[in-house]
Structure formats: C-alpha cells, structure tokens
Amino acid sequence: MRWRDDNTVCVVLRYEPDHGTGADAHQTALAAVVWAAGGAGLHPIRAEVSRVASHWTQGAVAGALTGIGLSRTQPDEAGPVIALAAVALGAIVGSFVRRDVPVFRALHLPYAGWRLVPVEPEVSGPRFRVGLA
Numbered sequence: 001m002r003w004r005d006d007n008t009v010c011v012v013l014r015y016e017p018d019h020g021t022g023a024d025a026h027q028t029a030l031a032a033v034v035w036a037a038g039g040a041g042l043h044p045i046r047a048e049v050s051r052v053a054s055h056w057t058q059g060a061v062a063g064a065l066t067g068i069g070l071s072r073t074q075p076d077e078a079g080p081v082i083a084l085a086a087v088a089l090g091a092i093v094g095s096f097v098r099r100d101v102p103v104f105r106a107l108h109l110p111y112a113g114w115r116l117v118p119v120e121p122e123v124s125g126p127r128f129r130v131g132l133a
Contacts, residue, residue, distance in 0.1 A: 009042065014052075023104065027116055030106055034114050047106035049116060052098055059094015063087045 004010045013033060017025030026049045037044050067086025071079035104116040 023116060026104055030114055030116060047114065048102055049104035050100045050102050052100055054095050055097040055099065056091045056095035060087050060091035063090020
C-alpha cells in the first residue's frame with residue numbers, strides 16, 4: 001500500500017489463486033478489497049489482475065552459456081566451478097527481472113458492481129520491471 005498523491009492510495013494485493021477455481025478466485029479477491037476500501041471510506045477507481053513472472057530460468061541459461069564460454073579460457077580444473085558459479089549468478093540476476101502481464105481488468109457496472117473482464121493479449125503488452133517478483 002502506498003500513496004500515489006495526496007488523494008490516491010495504491011493497493012497491491014499479491015496472492016496465488018487455487019487453479020481449480022479460475023476467475024472466481026480473482027472476483028472474490030476483488031470483492032473483498034472493494035468491501036474493505038468501502039469500509040475505510042475509500043472509493044476504488046481502477047483494478048487489474050496481472051500475472052507476474054520472474055526470469056530466473058532465462059538468467060540461469062544465460063549464465064550457463066556465459067560460464068561455458070569463460071571456462072574454455074581457464075584451466076581445466078576451474079572450468080566446472082566457473083560454469084556453476086555463472087549459472088547461480090545468472091539465476092540470481094534473472095530473479096530480479098519480472099514481467100507483469102495484465103489478465104483481467106475490473107469494470108464498475110452500475111447495477112452489477114465490480115466485475116472482471118478478460119484482457120485481450122493484443123491490447124496491453126507485458127511490462128518489464130526490476131525488483132523481486
């Protein structure tokens with residue numbers, strides 16, 4: 001939770017829904033947040049469900065390739081250690097790069113309240129950010 005400006009608070013809720021419930025879990029989470037905001041005297045203006053993915057596997061692969069290249073220029077005894085260290089370092093660096101892909105957007109319907117609608121993949125592309133996922 002953080003204040004965006006003097007009149008707007010931004011709330012980020014991170015959760016993992018049960019895979020069997022599908023969009024119902026997201027709708028339940030949205031309803032709970034809207035209810036809590038209403039109880040606090042706040043008025044929601046926008047909501048979005050995003051899938052967050054970390055890039056640690058891509059970092060590990062890049063580290064492996066770099067490690068193999070570096071290990072060829074070193075003595076044979078140090079090669080495996082250099083390759084493993086590069087894989088670990090690549091995985092750590094890759095875990096700090098995350099991708100947020102919008103899945104649902106919330107619409108405030110006059111007689112139905114807040115409802116989630118799927119986002120078409122072409123409408124909004126992924127956002128890449130640096131930080132923990």
